[in-house]
Amino acid sequence: MRTTSERQASLRIGGLTPLTSVDYPGELAAVVYCRGCPWRCPYCHNADLQDPEGPSEPAWPEVLAFLEHRRGLLDAVVFSGGEPTAQQALPAAMAEVRELGFKVGLHTGGPYPERLAQLLPLVDWVGLDIKALPEDYPRVPGVPASGDGAWQGMRVLLDARVDLDVRTPPMPGMDDPAYLDRLSERLAEAGVGCWALQQCREVGEMDSSGRPRRLAESDPDVLNAARRFDRFLLRAA
Numbered sequence: 001m002r003t004t005s006e007r008q009a010s011l012r013i014g015g016l017t018p019l020t021s022v023d024y025p026g027e028l029a030a031v032v033y034c035r036g037c038p039w040r041c042p043y044c045h046n047a048d049l050q051d052p053e054g055p056s057e058p059a060w061p062e063v064l065a066f067l068e069h070r071r072g073l074l075d076a077v078v079f080s081g082g083e084p085t086a087q088q089a090l091p092a093a094m095a096e097v098r099e100l101g102f103k104v105g106l107h108t109g110g111p112y113p114e115r116l117a118q119l120l121p122l123v124d125w126v127g128l129d130i131k132a133l134p135e136d137y138p139r140v141p142g143v144p145a146s147g148d149g150a151w152q153g154m155r156v157l158l159d160a161r162v163d164l165d166v167r168t169p170p171m172p173g174m175d176d177p178a179y180l181d182r183l184s185e186r187l188a189e190a191g192v193g194c195w196a197l198q199q200c201r202e203v204g205e206m207d208s209s210g211r212p213r214r215l216a217e218s219d220p221d222v223l224n225a226a227r228r229f230d231r232f233l234l235r236a237a
């Protein structure tokens with residue numbers, strides 16, 4: 001029978017940020033970038049992580065050894081990606097991080113809502129990307145019905161009252177005032193308390209569909225959307 005560490009060695013990692021103060025609200029954290037993602041968003045910041053078969057560096061045991069030496073210095077470990085929930089090894093890895101005394105954060109797009117439900121006992125905070133209204137998702141990750149899964153995942157997290165930030169990087173064509181108004185209204189109606197608008201960056205094929213609109217906190221439509229939430233953040237690209 002394999003040991004716990006041997007089982008967790010199957011968590012495939014594409015990078016590690018040893019210290020950050022911006023990836024888990026209010027906490028000093030390390031970020032583990034997990035390999036693999038079922039989606040292909042044009043603005044992806046970590047496209048090299050989409051392939052689950054890419055090199056796994058560092059290996060999970062090396063990450064654990066690093067974290068052992070950061071006990072008392074870091075508050076939390078964030079599993080990011082790629083899409084962390086694409087890997088079956090994620091729950092065991094989260095459990096081991098908890099055993100070391102760290103809080104557990106998760107960055108996810110929510111493509112597997114049933115797996116989010118299984119992770120509830122293991123996570124302290126989730127940053128969930130809601131990329132668009134559910135009916136418009138095929139224009140973003142390029143996968144039919146992906147919006148139903150993501151919005152269902154948000155429902156799972158809201159019903160469980162997990163500490164949750166919903167983040168939206170609005171695509172060109174989905175960043176006009178009318179669209180942001182409809183999206184923010186639907187999110188607020190669903191019960192979202194914290195919404196972060198993440199300025200979308202310009203990349204590759206997006207140039208053909210228009211440049212992302214520059215968003216500013218002083219924009220009347222952004223202000224109008226912000227009023228719907230207990231907490232609102234506007235992040236640069």
Ligand code: SF4
Nearest residue numbers: 037039040041044082
């Ligand atoms: S869901 Fe995230 S990791 Fe996956 S392609 Fe989109 S932006 Fe990239």
